[in-house]
Amino acid sequence: MRDIFFDLSVRSVRLNFLRSMLASIGIVIGVVAISSMGMLGTNMQLQVKDQLSTGADTLVITNDAVRFGPPGSTIDSSSTSTGITKTQLLKIKQSAGTGNTIIPIYRSSTEFTLGSVNGRGTVYGLAPNDVTSFLTLSNGTNLDGMNDALVGSTIASNFNVKIGSRIHIGKANGSETRPVVRVVGIIEERGTSSDNVNTDNAIVVSRDWYTDHYGGEDQYTQVNVIVKDIDTISEVKTAIDAKVNKDPDSPVIRIQDASSRLSSITSTLSTMTTFILAIGAISLLVAATSIFNVMMMSVNERVQEIGILLSIGTEQGEVRRMFLYEALILGILGGCIGGICSLVIGYSVVGAMIGSTAYFFLPESIIYIPAGMIIGIVVCIISGLYPAWRASNMDPIDALRSE
Amino acid sequence: MTEIPLIRLADVSKVYPLESGDFTALNHISLDIMEGEFVALMGPSGSGKSTMMNQIGILDVPTTGELYIAGKNVARMTKLERTHMRRDTIGYIFQKFYLIPLLTAYENVEYPLILKYKKRDTTGKADAILNSVGIDRVMSAHRPTQLSGGQQQRVAIARALVNDPKILLCDEPTGNLDRKTGYQIMEILVGLYEKGKTVILVTHDPKIAEYAKRTITLEDGRIVES
Numbered sequence: 001m002r003d004i005f006f007d008l009s010v011r012s013v014r015l016n017f018l019r020s021m022l023a024s025i026g027i028v029i030g031v032v033a034i035s036s037m038g039m040l041g042t043n044m045q046l047q048v049k050d051q052l053s054t055g056a057d058t059l060v061i062t063n064d065a066v067r068f069g070p071p072g073s074t075i076d077s078s079s080t081s082t083g084i085t086k087t088q089l090l091k092i093k094q095s096a097g098t099g100n101t102i103i104p105i106y107r108s109s110t111e112f113t114l115g116s117v118n119g120r121g122t123v124y125g126l127a128p129n130d131v132t133s134f135l136t137l138s139n140g141t142n143l144d145g146m147n148d149a150l151v152g153s154t155i156a157s158n159f160n161v162k163i164g165s166r167i168h169i170g171k172a173n174g175s176e177t178r179p180v181v182r183v184v185g186i187i188e189e190r191g192t193s194s195d196n197v198n199t200d201n202a203i204v205v206s207r208d209w210y211t212d213h214y215g216g217e218d219q220y221t222q223v224n225v226i227v228k229d230i231d232t233i234s235e236v237k238t239a240i241d242a243k244v245n246k247d248p249d250s251p252v253i254r255i256q257d258a259s260s261r262l263s264s265i266t267s268t269l270s271t272m273t274t275f276i277l278a279i280g281a282i283s284l285l286v287a288a289t290s291i292f293n294v295m296m297m298s299v300n301e302r303v304q305e306i307g308i309l310l311s312i313g314t315e316q317g318e319v320r321r322m323f324l325y326e327a328l329i330l331g332i333l334g335g336c337i338g339g340i341c342s343l344v345i346g347y348s349v350v351g352a353m354i355g356s357t358a359y360f361f362l363p364e365s366i367i368y369i370p371a372g373m374i375i376g377i378v379v380c381i382i383s384g385l386y387p388a389w390r391a392s393n394m395d396p397i398d399a400l401r402s403e
Numbered sequence: 404m405t406e407i408p409l410i411r412l413a414d415v416s417k418v419y420p421l422e423s424g425d426f427t428a429l430n431h432i433s434l435d436i437m438e439g440e441f442v443a444l445m446g447p448s449g450s451g452k453s454t455m456m457n458q459i460g461i462l463d464v465p466t467t468g469e470l471y472i473a474g475k476n477v478a479r480m481t482k483l484e485r486t487h488m489r490r491d492t493i494g495y496i497f498q499k500f501y502l503i504p505l506l507t508a509y510e511n512v513e514y515p516l517i518l519k520y521k522k523r524d525t526t527g528k529a530d531a532i533l534n535s536v537g538i539d540r541v542m543s544a545h546r547p548t549q550l551s552g553g554q555q556q557r558v559a560i561a562r563a564l565v566n567d568p569k570i571l572l573c574d575e576p577t578g579n580l581d582r583k584t585g586y587q588i589m590e591i592l593v594g595l596y597e598k599g600k601t602v603i604l605v606t607h608d609p610k611i612a613e614y615a616k617r618t619i620t621l622e623d624g625r626i627v628e629s
Contacts, residue, residue, distance in 0.1 A: 004510070004517050011505040308501045311462055312562070313490025313518050315483065396462050400501065 005318055009325035012298060020330055023294040026287030027334025028341060031376040033280030035342035036349050038368035039360065041273025043350045045266050046359040051191045058134075058195040059225040059237055060256040061092060083219035088244055088253060092223055095243035096236055099228040103130045105197065106210045107221040112203065113168040113178075114159040121155060122202040123169065125210025134226060135199060139163065140185030143206050149181035150204040153189040161186065167203060169213070179213050181205055194262060195224055233257060284375065288383045291330055295387035298326060306391050307399025316392040323391050327384025331377035339373045407474055408435035409569060409601050410459055415468035417454050417624075428454040430624035431468070436603065438569065441596040443615035444605045450621040452605045453574065459603065460493055460572050461485045473569065490518050494563030498575035500555040502547040508558045509533065509543035515566045532561040536591060553584035560591055571595060573604045577611055589614045 013020045063084050084092075084104070093102050106125030111118060128143040131150065140163045143150060151161050159165075161183055170178040187199045211217040225240070227233045237255050245251040299306070309319055346369070351357045359365055417429040429451045436442055444452045457463040458470055461477050470477045473492055477485065495501075502511045513529040533543050536557040547555055556576060563571060573592060577585030593614055596602045606612050620628035 004506075004514065004523070007510075008503075008505050015505070304501075305503060305505070308503055310486075311460070311489065311501075312495060312515060313486055315486050315518075318518070397457055400497075 003325075005322040006325050008322050009329055012302070012326055013329050016294075016298070019294060019297070020333070023287075023290045024330050024334035024337065026290040027284070027331060027376045027380060028338040030280065030284030030287040030379070031335055031338025031372040032341045032345055033283045034277060034375060035338070035368045035372035036346040037276040037280045038273065038372070039342075039346040039365050040349055040353055041269065041276055042365045042368065043354050043357075043359045045269045045273065046362065046365065047354055047356065048265055048269060049262065050359075056194060056262055057227050057230045057233065059227070059233065059240070060194075060196045061223040061225065061240070062221070062254050062256075063088070063252065083216060083221050084223050084253065086218040089218075089220065089223060091244045092225065092240055092253075095239040096225050097232075097239065100236060101130075101133050101226040101228075103127075103133065103224040103226065104207075104220040105222050105224060106207060106214065106216065108210075108214055110169055110203075111171045113172050114155075114161065114165060117159060118172055119155065119159060121152075122198070123210065123214075124197065124199065124202055124204045125207045125214070126204055127207050131204065134195070134197070134224070135190075135204070136188040137185045138188040140183070142185060143204070144184065145182075146206065146209055147179075147181050148184045148206065150185045150187050150199075151183055152187050152200040152202045152204075154200040155203065156186045169203070179209075181209070195226075196222060196256075197224065284379050287334070287376075288379045291327060291380050291383035292387065294330070295323065295327055295384045296390075299323065299387045299391045302391075303394065303399050303402040306394050307396050307402070310394065310396035311400060319392040320388040323388035324381060324384050327380045327388070328377065331380025334380065335373035335376040338376055339369050342369050342372055406437060408471070409438040409440075409473060410434075410436040410603075411469075411471040412455075412458070412465075413469045413471070415458060415465040415470055417451075417458065417463070418466045427624050429458070429465070432624070432626060433468075434619070434626065434629070436601065438601055439596075439599050441593075441602045441614070441616045442604065443612035443618045444603065444621065445607070445609075445612055445618055446621035446627075451624040452621055454624075455621065456572055456574055456603070456605055459570070460495060461489055490515060491566055492568050492570060494566070494568040494571045496556070496559050496563050496571065496573040496576045498578040500547070500552070500559045500579070502555055502558055502562070504547055507544055507546055508538060508550060508554075511547065511558055512543070512561045512565050515562060519566055529561075529565060532565050533558070536561045536564075552580050553587065556580060556584075556588050557591070560588070564595070569601055571600050571602045573602065575605055575607070577606070577608070585611065 061084060089102070089104055096102055103126070108123050109120070110123045111120050113119070126143075131142055135150075137150065138153065140150070149167060151167070155161060163183060163185070165183045166180050167183065168178040168180055172178075181203065187204065190197075190199055192198060225236060227236050234257070237257055241255055244253050306319060347357060347360055350360050412432050412434045415429055415432045416427060419426045419428060432455065444455060446452050454463070458465055459472070461470075461472060464470070464478060472488060475488070480488065502508070503514065506514060509529060512533055513524045516524045516529060530540070530543070538554065538557050538561065542550065542554060547558070550558065556579075571592070576592070577588055580588060589611060592602055592604070602615070604611070604615055612618050618628070619626055
């Protein structure tokens with residue numbers, strides 16, 4: 001059987017249904033604002049994280065550190081070149097430790113022609129055995145022969161590339177003296193990868209083919225170090241830095257830690273989420289004022305009833321409970337309606353703003369709905385505290401005399 | 404052996420501080436009411452009848468003097484103990500009935516039982532009491548506003564009686580009723596007195612006061628006749 005004080009509260013809410021519903025609408029708006037904004041921020045974070053998580057275990061080493069060196073720093077002879085030298089690569093291999101994979105990469109941008117269609121993209125020069133260590137083929141086989149090539153998913157779909165298709169590399173010049181590669185495999189979509197190897201709009205050829213046509217042997221554009229244990233990434237980074245950048249004031253290589261870049265981006269997004277959540281919280285503050293107002297009205301309208309309750313032996317705590325139940329009912333009403341609205345509105349907002357609802361139902365995203373509901377209910381109860389206290393502390397004689 | 408009075412006022416005064424100066428509503432009142440008495444409190448408006456009822460009903464405490472209810476000094480009781488005494492020992496019947504508008508007649512009577520036993524009544528006591536004051540099951544399902552004045556006062560009497568209190572405080576119980584219904588209510592109160600309840604009645608009406616076995620007349624906060 002239900003608590004009679006709860007029954008009294010339910011009946012009071014029913015008696016003033018319209019007023020109670022209007023007060024609850026404030027909570028509905030607050031819950032929707034908090035939940036939707038929270039889900040939007042989280043979905044953004046999840047999407048960015050997912051896009052950047054490829055290569056999170058990878059150190060990207062380039063020789064452009066000198067460009068970021070302190071004012072007055074001089075470029076030493078070994079770093080005047082445009083790439084990582086053979087000597088630097090050796091030092092990287094020595095300091096990276098065992099078990100970690102070192103991948104020297106050549107890269108250049110190029111024009112190409114497929115059939116009669118011209119395109120532009122990136123050419124990567126990789127050792128065939130390095131390809132399999134960080135790229136996944138969706139079709140075909142790995143590089144084997146000298147003129148074999150792999151193409152990224154964007155090129156494959158845009159140019160309708162099939163296994164065996166031939167690509168002319170270089171700017172179209174009317175004659176067909178340009179080098180030709182034969183597509184043997186298609187690389188799975190990678191998106192924006194934090195290891196700085198974006199193959200979707202690229203052609204991957206063997207290192208030998210690349211240096212034969214572009215030159216720059218042993219002048220690698222970048223070297224990627226894939227660490228076996230991601231927890232050791234900082235140690236490996238420090239070791240390489242100590243070995244190659246002997247003078248900290250004049251670094252010769254730049255080592256980028258993908259995970260720190262990722263955490264920096266997610267931290268920024270997290271701050272943004274907190275900010276938009278705070279905006280949502282303002283609407284809850286407005287709702288709290290509305291609930292407080294309704295509760296005070298309820299207390300003021302029921303002064304004589306409170307006097308009766310107190311005079312016939314109702315404890316102060318029981319009177320308090322009755323009014324807190326009323327606040328709780330308003331909170332539950334607002335919270336539940338707000339929760340349902342959040343699901344619909346949040347889904348639409350996430351879909352419209354991010355363009356994907358793939359992460360919407362993940363626990364870290366959907367948790368904002370119950371969290372928003374709980375916050376809404378708690379706000380209602382807090383708003384009801386003073387009115388409930390005031391009701392329970394009334395003088396029964398004065399309360400009975402009131403009309 | 405001397406019998407201990409159920410209600411004892413020992414030199415009780417009640418003073419209300421007002422801007423125009425202190426107002427003495429009760430002025431050094433000493434009074435004993437024994438268990439099983441039927442007392443009528445009479446006097447003109449402002450004589451202190453309601454103030455005395457509030458003291459005996461421990462809705463208020465004396466400014467000076469001591470008040471004992473069932474042998475307990477009210478001044479030494481905590482707020483919660485006073486609440487429990489109002490719930491268990493005293494039954495109130497008001498001129499304006501003061502039923503809880505959100506509850507049905509039955510729930511109004513059941514309410515003090517819930518306060519005392521912290522659970523809904525499953526013993527049928529609320530029904531039995533309502534029946535004894537002439538309210539049937541159909542009427543008891545109605546809200547107070549759907550009942551006549553006489554029916555509301557009957558429900559109020561049932562509510563006052565349901566926890567079997569020793570003292571019944573009746574503040575002008577017939578004041579809002581027609582003469583015939585008023586006499587019916589008084590017959591119920593006489594019946595309760597005959598069953599051993601201590602009934603204290605505040606009234607302006609000498610005919611109603613005649614039902615009581617003892618009349619105390621107040622004037623300017625003092626007892627002028629007892």
